[in-house]
Amino acid sequence: xxxxxxxxxxxxxxxxxxxxxxxxxxxxxxxxxxxxxxxxxxxxxxxxxxxxxxxxxxxxxxxxxxxxxxxxxxxxxxxxxxxxxxxxxxxxxxxxxxxxxxxxxxxxxxxxxxxxxxxxxxxxxxxxxxxxxxxxxxxxxxxxxxxxxxxxxxxxxxxxxxxxxxxxxxxxxxxxxxxxxxxxxxxxxxxxxxxxxxxxxxxxxxxxxxxxxxxxxxxxxxxxxxxxxxxxxxxxxxxxxxxxxxxxxxxxxxxxxxxxxxxxxxxxxxxxxxxxxxxxxxxxxxxxxxxxxxxxxxxxxxxxxxxxxxxxxxxxxxxxxxxxxxxxxxxxxxxxxxxxxxxxxxxxxxxxxxxxxxxxxxxxxxxxxxxxxxxxxxxxxxxxxxxxxxxxxx
Amino acid sequence: xxxxxxxxxxxxxxxxxxxxxxxxxxxxxxxxxxxxxxxxxxxxxxxxxxxxxxxxxxxxxxxxxxxxxxxxxxxxxxxxxxxxxxxxxxxxxxxxxxxxxxxxxxxxxxxxxxxxxxxxxxxxxxxxxxxxxxxxxxxxxxxxxxxxxxxxxxxxxxxxxxxxxxxxxxxxxxxxxxxxxxxxxxxxxxxxxxxxxxxxxxxxxxxxxxxxxxxxxxxxxxxxxxxxxxxxxxxxxxxxxxxxxxxxxxxxxxxxxxxxxxxxxxxxxxxxxxxxxxxxxxxxxxxxxxxxxxxxxxxxxxxxxxxxxxx
Numbered sequence: 001x002x003x004x005x006x007x008x009x010x011x012x013x014x015x016x017x018x019x020x021x022x023x024x025x026x027x028x029x030x031x032x033x034x035x036x037x038x039x040x041x042x043x044x045x046x047x048x049x050x051x052x053x054x055x056x057x058x059x060x061x062x063x064x065x066x067x068x069x070x071x072x073x074x075x076x077x078x079x080x081x082x083x084x085x086x087x088x089x090x091x092x093x094x095x096x097x098x099x100x101x102x103x104x105x106x107x108x109x110x111x112x113x114x115x116x117x118x119x120x121x122x123x124x125x126x127x128x129x130x131x132x133x134x135x136x137x138x139x140x141x142x143x144x145x146x147x148x149x150x151x152x153x154x155x156x157x158x159x160x161x162x163x164x165x166x167x168x169x170x171x172x173x174x175x176x177x178x179x180x181x182x183x184x185x186x187x188x189x190x191x192x193x194x195x196x197x198x199x200x201x202x203x204x205x206x207x208x209x210x211x212x213x214x215x216x217x218x219x220x221x222x223x224x225x226x227x228x229x230x231x232x233x234x235x236x237x238x239x240x241x242x243x244x245x246x247x248x249x250x251x252x253x254x255x256x257x258x259x260x261x262x263x264x265x266x267x268x269x270x271x272x273x274x275x276x277x278x279x280x281x282x283x284x285x286x287x288x289x290x291x292x293x294x295x296x297x298x299x300x301x302x303x304x305x306x307x308x309x310x311x312x313x314x315x316x317x318x319x320x321x322x323x324x325x326x327x328x329x330x331x332x333x334x335x336x337x338x339x340x341x342x343x344x345x346x347x348x349x350x351x352x353x354x355x356x357x358x359x360x361x362x363x364x365x366x367x368x369x370x371x372x373x374x375x376x377x378x379x380x381x382x383x384x385x386x387x388x389x390x391x392x393x394x
Numbered sequence: 395x396x397x398x399x400x401x402x403x404x405x406x407x408x409x410x411x412x413x414x415x416x417x418x419x420x421x422x423x424x425x426x427x428x429x430x431x432x433x434x435x436x437x438x439x440x441x442x443x444x445x446x447x448x449x450x451x452x453x454x455x456x457x458x459x460x461x462x463x464x465x466x467x468x469x470x471x472x473x474x475x476x477x478x479x480x481x482x483x484x485x486x487x488x489x490x491x492x493x494x495x496x497x498x499x500x501x502x503x504x505x506x507x508x509x510x511x512x513x514x515x516x517x518x519x520x521x522x523x524x525x526x527x528x529x530x531x532x533x534x535x536x537x538x539x540x541x542x543x544x545x546x547x548x549x550x551x552x553x554x555x556x557x558x559x560x561x562x563x564x565x566x567x568x569x570x571x572x573x574x575x576x577x578x579x580x581x582x583x584x585x586x587x588x589x590x591x592x593x594x595x596x597x598x599x600x601x602x603x604x605x606x607x608x609x610x611x612x613x614x615x616x617x618x619x620x621x622x623x624x625x626x627x628x629x630x631x632x633x634x635x636x637x638x639x640x641x642x643x644x645x646x647x648x649x650x651x652x653x654x655x656x657x658x659x660x661x662x663x664x665x666x667x668x669x670x671x672x673x674x675x676x677x678x679x680x681x682x683x684x685x686x687x688x689x690x691x692x693x694x695x696x697x698x699x700x701x702x703x704x705x
Contacts, residue, residue, distance in 0.1 A: 199463075
């Protein structure tokens, strides 16, 4: 019987990387990721983790060094947030284009300006099309399990793509939760040593990172796009394998109270815990609301979402990033595209909340159930826009 | 790794690692410099190259000029990528996943990817004591994208972003002293070189390769296209750069400066500058200013290289 340990989720994330036997860590500290890199530095320093820890001088160099070490054949890990993710932005595309199985723990934080160290999804949304496989975690157990699974997904020869494991800054990274850590031997059996197809080694010289003329670029990107689309099948396989070995069954999307409800919320990350609490409270009042949470965000799980949502009358997308001038928030835009392309007829609503670390209240989620299209004290709908920002102070 | 002493053409290493078929400009001294350096570094080398002339002329998908493991990631991060490769090779060797082999990681970038956008990554890798060699191939501007200035562009030079005009002399600042900046990181070996002096370059490449820690080679790469000189004159202008004192050949071994070529006598800087189209707008006054500056720099260098006992 494996005991659950009460542990800060950031520290747990580092312990997961340790269980995955990461070999090179190149990361730059940034709030609220700092505890991850600090703990990793500690366990490398005291010999608990046999790895090289590179004290890089910026996030751009962090991911660049990760590209180097991954290309050399080492299992590579990094972590960042917000401004750090933006600083490494160009390298995010390069890492996926070079098909390097780097794993990143992204501790989601609001983007400056104004400066905010607190959590929201503006950083990951700004990186959503960088070609990385993306997982979202609701709680600490999922963070640990996702990091371990991420390496297995990334390094699979049918995939060979970097994977971003997203966890909410402060509201998840800095909380203490009961987490069950798998045994090292069980992780080793699940996740064997990284066995690269090509590495940078003098015995077999290869050129990585050539440039492509217009005659070839489209084809190269098409092949890459097919790789990320096809990776979903591997993600599902890895989830199933993990479930068999460790008893925790993960799915591409998770549903809650979906059969009983005509109204369904869609959300990412730890906000889903609040949503489930709200759903339970509504149920006690005789009101049925459902939830679909995307565990896998990239590649976008169209089939799974369609299956879950096709008969629903009302869908409300709840998200934690501003549109930046777009017609709707980023997650809504993708759900809307899904609905349109599949001829679905549900009423679709967009709510934006939890920006810059502002708490998402259970009452606000319950309010969504009764919401009409007119603005109320709880939310502000900007003129001419079809999204509502919850809790804007007048 | 042991090297034979290089005395003559016949003792230089035979094998080529930068093959022909690349698209460098006619008369390019940069690819020549790299070709020579790689002969010394040899087979057991992994290259991290920055975006730039050398990367572009050599790797149009699906072809490559490099007979060594080679990776290009971005413009400003050759040193960071190299740092990661070195770490990866080290841990894989420690864990017995690859057999123990004396592999040298080599970061190669132009003056843009070194003294401007790449300076941070270089400084970081040097500070971490990464056991690698960094080669800056310096053609004194962002040549690959069409001759825009860098902080390595010499004073008075015409580039497209430092054009001379009524309100401008061209490049208004003096060439950033990259070897000195690198030496300030207290690394085992720093040297300047020029392919016009091939044996000096090869010997320095040997020392750089053997350094027990970071090493740095700053190689003047004459660019006929960007400097506006005839394409067959690269070697001659490289010699003039050295013989006028504009590009001194020296090394810094564990902080000790050593000049490896002393022009005797010094040629006037005008011998070097006047034939180049990029300086054709300069006046005699400007040339005097450049001469004075070169003299002062040489005096500084001589002072650093002199045998001095601390009292």
